[in-house]
Amino acid sequence: MLQQPLVFIVLIVLLSACSFVENKEPDRPNIIFIMSDDHAYQAISAYGYGLNHTPNIDRIASEGAIFNRAYVSNSICAPSRAVMLTGKHSFINGKVDNMQPFDWKQDNFAKQLQQAGYQTAMVGKIHLHGLPQGFDYSNVLPGQGHYYNPDFIENGNKKRYEGYCTTITTEIAMDWLKNKREKDKPFLLLYHQKAPHRSWMPEKKYFKLFDEKEFTPPGNFFDDYKGRKAALVHEMGIYEHMDMAYDLKMLDEEGELGGNLRQNAEWVMSRMDSVQRADWDAYYNPIIEDFKKRKMMEKELAVWKYNRYIKDYLRCIQSVDDGVGEVLDYLEQTGLDENTIVVYTSDQGFYLGEHGWFDKRFMYEESYRTPLLIKYPNGIDAGSKVDKLVQNIDFAPTFLDYAGVDIPNDIQGVSLKPLLAGNTENWRDALYYTYYEYPAEHNVKRHYGVSTERYKLIHFYYDIDEWELYDLQNDPSEMNNLYGNEEYEAVQQMMHRRLEELRVQYGDSDALNEQHLTRYLEKVKN
Secondary structure, eight states, rough: OOHHHHHHHHHHHHHHHHHHHSSSOOOOEEEEEEEESSSGGGGGGGGGGOOOOOOHHHHHHSSSEEEEEOSSSSHEEEEEEHHHHHHOOHHHHHHHSSSOOOTTTTTTTHHHHHHOOOEEEEEEEOSSSSSSOOOOOEOOOOOOOOBBBBBEEEEEEEEOSSBHHHHHHHHHHHIIIIIIIOOTTEEOOOEEOTTTTTTTTOOGTTTTTTTOOOOOOOTTTTOOOTTHHHHHTTTTTTTHHHHHHHOOOOTTTTTTTTTHOOOOOHOOOOOOOHHHHHHHHHHHHHHHHHHHHHHHOOHHHHHHHHHHHHHHHHHHHHHHHHHHHHHHHHHHHHHGGEEEEEEESSSSSSSSSSBBOSSSOSSSSSHHHHHHHEEEETSOOTTEEEOSOEEEGGHHHHHHHTTTTOOOOTOSSSOOOOHHHHOTTTOOOEEEEOOOSSSSOOOEEEEEEEESEEEEEEESSSOOEEEEEEEETTTTOOOOOOOOOOHHHHHHHHHHHHHHHHHHHHHOHHEEEEEEHHHHHHHHHH
């Protein structure tokens, strides 16, 4: 008689426990934010351009989402990273160019996650002067850093590491994941590589990668810049402006090759120890000797330079991909992968011969657009593709949203979480862009602009007053400036309206541009 009530009580307890488990809030996700420097979307095989194979970065896309319209708000290193941290445009966070200081005292998403109980770490390149704030642990490169035997600043203390920078950055990140974090807390790790930033120095194991391959330059490699005055005065041509010694590794003993950057080449090479230098010379000296024998001219030389550049650039990326694989494998082996958001992106895009160029800065697609891949098994369907317009101002609110932290009202970006859940209603239809670093290296004029899914309007200003309009559907390579074309008059007017609306929305103005210009010219003068 006593057994039936006992069974009944046990059932109630079990059902209550099951109900509690079902209604329990899932653990807050860990976040690993991987950023490389100058990694063009064209050089990630998941995007389908066929230049190289990045199997580990591709895993993020196949297990999560790939973004086909991800852009930056200012295509240059330090300002892009400031935007990433703050969720605010450059003219709001103050870091408009590489020369202006960054105020670490202002709020950033790492500080907000830290306050919410996350343990936070930053490893690798940040390119923002001063001790990173918002991080329990930091071990970062000073400035650009070196490819070989780099210095790092660990929690404010500078020390030199022996080896290859990409590998070292991965080792430091993995050491923090395995040994330094508290295992019972959610974590944020910013794992940021220097590569493949100029001067594209690969590690020994990839010296010969692509030796047997001849790369064909993009179709507009020999662009004449007709109708595009701002593009015409660039100083970022592979043929005209790449330094033979610094960029293309033609540091010959006779001192016959290289221009005003030859001393830079000697400086970065001086970081190597005797074994590293011997390995380097054993590979590159025969290339130098062969080059001197061939006596190439004009177009043949231009294509040769393109191949020298693209091969070393892609070799550097291969080491980055290796590091991504180590992180993903660790997450799987420890069971952390299910509840960890992994993001792969770059601080901006990069020219891989399009328009005959290297570098970035312009609002044209190759430097304006950036790769973006995100995986999170608990919240993102594998194999997702996102075609909506997103921007690097969106990273901060996205991470806060997934962590269940209120997004501050002054953040200008929008969380990608609803978009990744398939909700595309009321999504933005246009993006705003600014670029300030002129007069400076590469001679890219100051400009701002607006882009939609189909059209782009750019205004170049200061010592030039030029407008450019592009129809990206009919002219994806941006070769035909349509500004002033009668057939596009209505489109032109519409884009001008959207531009002014976004400038008001985000708080930009000509007066702000004048202030930034004055401060910049004072810095240059001093």
